[in-house]
Amino acid sequence: MPSVADPSQPRQEPQHEWEAASVDVAAWSKTQEAQMERSTVLEIFGSEHTETAIRKWVRALAPEHWAYIVDTETEYDLDRVRVLLEWQEEIPVCFQREECRMECKDVSAEILYDVLHDVEYRKKWDTNVIETFDIGKLTVNADIGYYAWKCPKPLKNRDVITLRSWLPMGKDYIIMNYSVRHAKYPPKKDLVRAVSIQTGYLILGGGPNSCTIIYLAQVDPRGSLPKWVVNKSSQFLAPKAMKKMYKACLKYPDWKKKHNPLHKPWLYPEQSTLPTISLSEVSVQHADSLENIDESGVAETKDDRGDASDEDSVN
Structure with missing residues (x-):
């Protein structure tokens, strides 16, 4: 569910303007006889919001789209208003998200956490990656990184610069990121600079050799994508990547034994050799400041770009 901060209140840094939510959109849509496939929920902080104010938020978030206000719920104890919207056409990209959940047998939460952090290992198993590297660190549990990935042909490939933070919570772990701008890493001519509104992983420990991972991705790819891309991404690419x-x-324990086994700066920050970056060197990357690519008319073609075999080996 998108959540929006009241502009009359001071903003805290770093902050996320978008959050995952547990609201059952399908049930709410059915109750109000709204079209579920075109419905979303907007969350606005502050319990005093008129219909005019709500429409202002909708126009600010998706100026090129029109939505009907179907219903509202005010939660005074949480100081927020939830709004059920039915879009006139398709749901805007900024309101779309992917969410996957997977039970991992024979994999501990600690191993999964290491795999998600280990940049060198990602280059071995993530066949969609074009280039990825860490730029610098902000604190002991926050850094700035670059990631470029392959998109299904004939779409242009994408890249992103993100501020990532992580936190161990007993047996559980969380890793989150959102897009930022860095003057030394402007958009490249051969790639489309995408925007991570909010992306991350929640790892729930389930025992010494099992865990559950929940993956949330809310990304603006900067462009009008054909429906086959949206469908393929949600139905095939995300689950396949998981x-x-x-x-x-x-395979990670055996691989790590042969590749600097004691080096884990995400656990031992004193091992980090990354340069320290001041927060003043970066700023939140807003989608409207980037080029918008129209690829809505692109037809799907058969090739292996961005869709490698599951049997890829890690050596």
Whole structure:
């Protein structure tokens, strides 16, 4: 669910303007006889919001789209208003998100956490990656990184610069990121600079050799994408990527034994050799400041770009 901060209140840094939510959109849509496939929920902080104010938020978030206000719920104890919207056409990209959940047998939460952090290992198992590297650190549990990935042909490939933070919570772990701008890493001519509104992983420990991972991705790819891309991404690519990551986890202990086994700066910050970056060197990357690419008319073609075999080996 998108959540929006009241502009009359001071903003805290770093902050996320978007959050995952547990609201059952399908049930709410059915109750109000709204079209579920075109419905979303907007969350606005502050309990005093008129219909005019709500429409202002909708126009600010998706100026090129029109939505009907179907219903509202005010939660005074949480000081927020939830709004059920039905879009006139399709749901805007900024309101779309992917969410996957996977049970991981024979993989501990600690191993999965290491795999998600280990940049060198990602280059081995993530066949969609074009280039990835860490730029610098902000604190002991926050850094700035670059990631470029392959998109299904004939779409242009994408890249992103993100501020990532992580936190161990007993047996559980969380890793989150959102897009930022860095003057030394402007958009490249051969790639489309995408925007991570909020992306991350929640790892729930389930025992010494099992865990559950929940993956949330809310990304603006900067462009009008054809429907086959949206469908393929949600139905095939995201689940397949999760499966590939699980297989990589099974192989990680043996791989790590041969590749600097004691080096884990995400656990031992004193090992980090990254330069320190001041927060003043970066700023939140807003989508409207980037080029918008129209690829809505692109037809799907058969090739292996961005869709490698599950049997890729890690050596």
